[in-house]
Amino acid sequence: MNPMNEVTTRVLPLISYMDRPEGWGRSQGREVYQRLLGFVEDHAGTVVFRVSMKDVKRVDISFASETIIELARRFRRTKGFCLVDLTDPDMIENIDAAGEKKEQPMLVWQGKNATLIGLQPSEGTREAFQFAMSRPQTRAAEFAAQRNLSIANASMKFKQLWEQGFLLRRESAADTGGVEFVYCPVG
Amino acid sequence: MLCTVSFPANWINASRFEAALRDSCGPHNNNTTEVVFAFPVGCKIMVDGAIRLLSLANQLAYTTRRVRLNFEEGESGTMGYLNRMGFFDHLSTDVEVLPSRPFYSGARLHRGGNSMLVEIARINKDERDEELPTRLSDAIAYACSSRLDVEELKGATWTIFAELIDNIFSHSATQLDGYAALQVYSGGNRLSVAVSDSGLGIMQTLRPSLRTEFPKLAQLSDTDLLVEVFRQGLSRHGADRGCGLKGCAAKAIKFDASLDVRLPNQRVWLKPARGAYEPNRAYCYEGLPLLWGTHIAFAFALGA
Numbered sequence: 129m130n131p132m133n134e135v136t137t138r139v140l141p142l143i144s145y146m147d148r149p150e151g152w153g154r155s156q157g158r159e160v161y162q163r164l165l166g167f168v169e170d171h172a173g174t175v176v177f178r179v180s181m182k183d184v185k186r187v188d189i190s191f192a193s194e195t196i197i198e199l200a201r202r203f204r205r206t207k208g209f210c211l212v213d214l215t216d217p218d219m220i221e222n223i224d225a226a227g228e229k230k231e232q233p234m235l236v237w238q239g240k241n242a243t244l245i246g247l248q249p250s251e252g253t254r255e256a257f258q259f260a261m262s263r264p265q266t267r268a269a270e271f272a273a274q275r276n277l278s279i280a281n282a283s284m285k286f287k288q289l290w291e292q293g294f295l296l297r298r299e300s301a302a303d304t305g306g307v308e309f310v311y312c313p314v315g
Numbered sequence: 316m317l318c319t320v321s322f323p324a325n326w327i328n329a330s331r332f333e334a335a336l337r338d339s340c341g342p343h344n345n346n347t348t349e350v351v352f353a354f355p356v357g358c359k360i361m362v363d364g365a366i367r368l369l370s371l372a373n374q375l376a377y378t379t380r381r382v383r384l385n386f387e388e389g390e391s392g393t394m395g396y397l398n399r400m401g402f403f404d405h406l407s408t409d410v411e412v413l414p415s416r417p418f419y420s421g422a423r424l425h426r427g428g429n430s431m432l433v434e435i436a437r438i439n440k441d442e443r444d445e446e447l448p449t450r451l452s453d454a455i456a457y458a459c460s461s462r463l464d465v466e467e468l469k470g471a472t473w474t475i476f477a478e479l480i481d482n483i484f485s486h487s488a489t490q491l492d493g494y495a496a497l498q499v500y501s502g503g504n505r506l507s508v509a510v511s512d513s514g515l516g517i518m519q520t521l522r523p524s525l526r527t528e529f530p531k532l533a534q535l536s537d538t539d540l541l542v543e544v545f546r547q548g549l550s551r552h553g554a555d556r557g558c559g560l561k562g563c564a565a566k567a568i569k570f571d572a573s574l575d576v577r578l579p580n581q582r583v584w585l586k587p588a589r590g591a592y593e594p595n596r597a598y599c600y601e602g603l604p605l606l607w608g609t610h611i612a613f614a615f616a617l618g619a
Binding site for chain 2: 147148150152153154155156186188189190191193216217218221222225226228229230231
């Protein structure tokens, strides 16, 4: 079962929304952004968009900032965006620079492995992020138990990671009868 | 009043271009009505100097001054070389050329056909050429095709051209054209990449926003601020913008490229040290003769 329950994942082929295989500049980026936004709004039930970079030859930092990164930032906390079909080091570097400037993290998936580019987690949340990345879903209590932390402390770390766009979360019924959050990687 | 800018009988890069300008009485000065650029026998102008000259000559013609380029050696000298770059394709028709304008465009004739590659391209806001960064970086890759790192070089120069050209569209606010240029020489081991515009300088657009966007930087001198533009990435539009110039610098530094930035009255020349551009490795020149716009040149010493 999908770890996010009703979470649906959809591939968003970036090339279909670009005028040419090379994307550069803010104004071109803003045009493409509007088309991407239309796609996202047309698929309101989709929570994770795997942005495919297939057939995209190049993107500069400004274009990446106005498109992929801006989209991820806009929908932070509600939807997740990650990259697939991307191996070109130059493009990775440019998207990384754009993400860092806008303080937006972004996962680049290659098979089952993900590399984090853009914003990096703080020292205080890094371990929690790595813990969540190694499993399909995570409860703060599980991390707290393994690291001998208070649940409140662990919860705070995951909340911060969710707010900053590192992880997605959904509500779940806790064994105690209350509500707890389940966190999962964007992908 | 006549203002003469005399170039030496030597290679003219951006530094020598600036030296000649400093020795003149200031082509943009209010009392200057006529400007002569004199090229003696043996003078050879390189592309970073050539696009500053092109921008300046067009600025002066735009302000209704009489402008003359006097090539002592005629078309067999630097004039022929400038022609091959496409210089005269972009020079205002109001500028006089002595002994006479080349009859044909050397750039159109030679394009893609010579191993010592050099080219100037026009940047016009109203006719945005979406293929320009690709065309220029492809040309570099072609000229440097024997290098093992050619793909990395192509990617880096594509990003540099894309970001700098887009910067002109976003910031320069002028009717005058901007230019992008490249030159590969020394058998593919040296590369010059330059972009010039005749609009507002970076400082004129950035300074007014500092108090609200980056109050800690408001006290910095123009030179220190310029270094920070390339180190941190600063933009008048706020903290989440300005990554373009920073990104260009990061790409260029990987190739140990030096960076030369000319603003209306200042020039900063940055040499990379420990993988970064730092203020203590900046050579600064203030109070220079007016040259509108922002002129950025990266010089890559690629090595064998």
